[in-house]
Amino acid sequence: MARISVFGIGYVGVVSAACLARDGHQVIAVDVDPGKIKAINDGLSPIVENGLDALIAEVVAAGRLTATNDVQHAIDNTEASFICVGTPSAPDGSVGLTYVEGVCRNIGTALSRKAAFHSVVIRSTIVPGSCEGTCIPSLESASGKKAGRDFGVGYYPEFLRESTAIEDYYDPGLIVFGAMDQATGQFLTALNEGLNCKIHVVDLRTAEMVKYTSNTWRAVKVTFANEIGNIAKSCGLDGQTVMEILCSDDKVAMSKYFMRPGFAFGGSCLPKDVRALRQLAASKGTPAHLLNAVVEANEAQIQRAEAMVEASGASKVGFVGISFKPGTDDLRESPLAELAARLIAKGVEVGIYDPYVYEAYASNNSTAGRGNDVIPDLKDRMVENLDHLIGSAGAILVGNFYKDTVSTLAKAAETTPVLDLTRMKRDLVSGGQYQGICW
Numbered sequence: 001m002a003r004i005s006v007f008g009i010g011y012v013g014v015v016s017a018a019c020l021a022r023d024g025h026q027v028i029a030v031d032v033d034p035g036k037i038k039a040i041n042d043g044l045s046p047i048v049e050n051g052l053d054a055l056i057a058e059v060v061a062a063g064r065l066t067a068t069n070d071v072q073h074a075i076d077n078t079e080a081s082f083i084c085v086g087t088p089s090a091p092d093g094s095v096g097l098t099y100v101e102g103v104c105r106n107i108g109t110a111l112s113r114k115a116a117f118h119s120v121v122i123r124s125t126i127v128p129g130s131c132e133g134t135c136i137p138s139l140e141s142a143s144g145k146k147a148g149r150d151f152g153v154g155y156y157p158e159f160l161r162e163s164t165a166i167e168d169y170y171d172p173g174l175i176v177f178g179a180m181d182q183a184t185g186q187f188l189t190a191l192n193e194g195l196n197c198k199i200h201v202v203d204l205r206t207a208e209m210v211k212y213t214s215n216t217w218r219a220v221k222v223t224f225a226n227e228i229g230n231i232a233k234s235c236g237l238d239g240q241t242v243m244e245i246l247c248s249d250d251k252v253a254m255s256k257y258f259m260r261p262g263f264a265f266g267g268s269c270l271p272k273d274v275r276a277l278r279q280l281a282a283s284k285g286t287p288a289h290l291l292n293a294v295v296e297a298n299e300a301q302i303q304r305a306e307a308m309v310e311a312s313g314a315s316k317v318g319f320v321g322i323s324f325k326p327g328t329d330d331l332r333e334s335p336l337a338e339l340a341a342r343l344i345a346k347g348v349e350v351g352i353y354d355p356y357v358y359e360a361y362a363s364n365n366s367t368a369g370r371g372n373d374v375i376p377d378l379k380d381r382m383v384e385n386l387d388h389l390i391g392s393a394g395a396i397l398v399g400n401f402y403k404d405t406v407s408t409l410a411k412a413a414e415t416t417p418v419l420d421l422t423r424m425k426r427d428l429v430s431g432g433q434y435q436g437i438c439w
């Protein structure tokens with residue numbers, strides 16, 4: 001069992017401190033608020049949270065949880081510290097790092113007087129780069145020591161929900177952390193072992209970003225459900241019933257199927273249906289802010305790809321994929337066709353490899369080229385052979401994923417700019433001739 005100090009006895013800190021103590025760890029809670037310190041030392045919860053009163057009474061009585069404002073005492077008597085202070089919005093909406101920075105300085109000062117190795121683990125919600133840009137410099141300057149060598153640093157975000165915080169602590173939906181050093185990484189791994197949840201060990205910035213992605217995703221879901229509810233009500237329908245039915249679809253609607261960063265959505269359904277729902281809402285006088293933003297953001301993703309092509313400087317671009325998704329020749333509202341049309345209009349020479357669309361033309365299929373109303377000479381631009389496309393292009397744009405093209409395209413990226421909107425190989429990241437749209 002470890003000895004752990006928890007800085008900040010707010011909603012996160014107090015639950016963590018109590019649960020760590022229940023797990024058998026020796027915990028010292030640190031805060032600047034004398035009321036909270038007294039409450040804990042009296043065996044009382046400083047916040048209202050299901051089950052917390054009893055838990056604090058139990059662990060304080062057992063002598064495994066104490067509270068203090070004495071930072072040096074806490075650092076000297078523990079091997080690791082969790083920072084759980086608040087990060088309220090700054091006036092311009094950016095993350096407020098004043099408390100985190102302050103507590104890092106306090107801990108750093110105490111570390112300057114401690115010889116033994118100590119891990120500092122930030123749990124507060126902080127934007128990517130905050131550990132490296134604010135926490136570590138504060139700790140280093142106050143301690144006169146080097147992070148990752150003389151003391152450990154980790155970022156381990158908390159995902160608990162108030163009102164079910166203790167339950168969430170023991171049954172988390174997500175565990176992710178980054179650590180600068182092996183000792184801190186091992187400490188956090190050991191702490192989470194035994195929980196029925198995969199442990200994701202990543203770099204500090206990725207862990208910071210996952211926390212914001214999680215909270216923003218929750219916010220988007222709430223807003224989406226509310227907007228659907230508002231539109232449904234304006235049509236005389238029960239939005240909660242509609243959403244309950246939608247949420248029963250684990251296979252597509254609630255799956256990770258559409259949760260992969262890449263290119264714009266398109267096809268015969270999504271664009272027209274988002275437009276139609278937006279118009280329906282407008283006709284009822286119901287605002288549809290999120291639907292408006294969806295249309296706007298999707299258009300911006302096409303512009304982003306256009307900018308990638310422009311940045312490559314290529315005057316001849318070979319498209320791999322032109323249909324709205326791989327495995328079909330359907331071109332209706334394909335964002336790739338739209339992108340190609342915009343480039344053609346700017347004078348870029350565009351050649352296209354798409355086995356499904358090619359096959360439709362080659363077999364004189366009456367529906368060949370179906371849905372394309374943006375590239376008049378599409379058939380003439382189709383190329384049967386991928387090597388020919390690569391050989392004649394100044395840049396390759398990978399729009400659709402075709403398994404049997406991957407090794408050829410990856411090799412091409414060694415000599416030719418490859419602009420990837422689909423991520424043909426999971427381990428590829430932007431660099432050299434290769435550019436991924438969101439990786």
Ligand SMILES: NC(=O)c1ccc[n+]([C@@H]2O[C@H](COP(=O)([O-])OP(=O)(O)OC[C@H]3O[C@@H](n4cnc5c(N)ncnc54)[C@H](O)[C@@H]3O)[C@@H](O)[C@H]2O)c1
Pocket residue numbers: 007008009010011012013030031032033036084085086087099102103106123124125126158159160161162
């Ligand atoms: N509340 C939640 O449900 C939740 C869930 C996950 C993550 N978070 C994140 O965790 C962090 C803490 O949130 P919270 O709701 O627990 O905050 P909170 O405001 O309830 O508690 C913060 C505590 O830190 C103390 N503090 C401030 N400066 C200090 C210092 N120098 N030394 C010691 N203590 C100090 C304050 O007195 C306060 O008790 C935030 O970054 C928040 O975004 C919150």
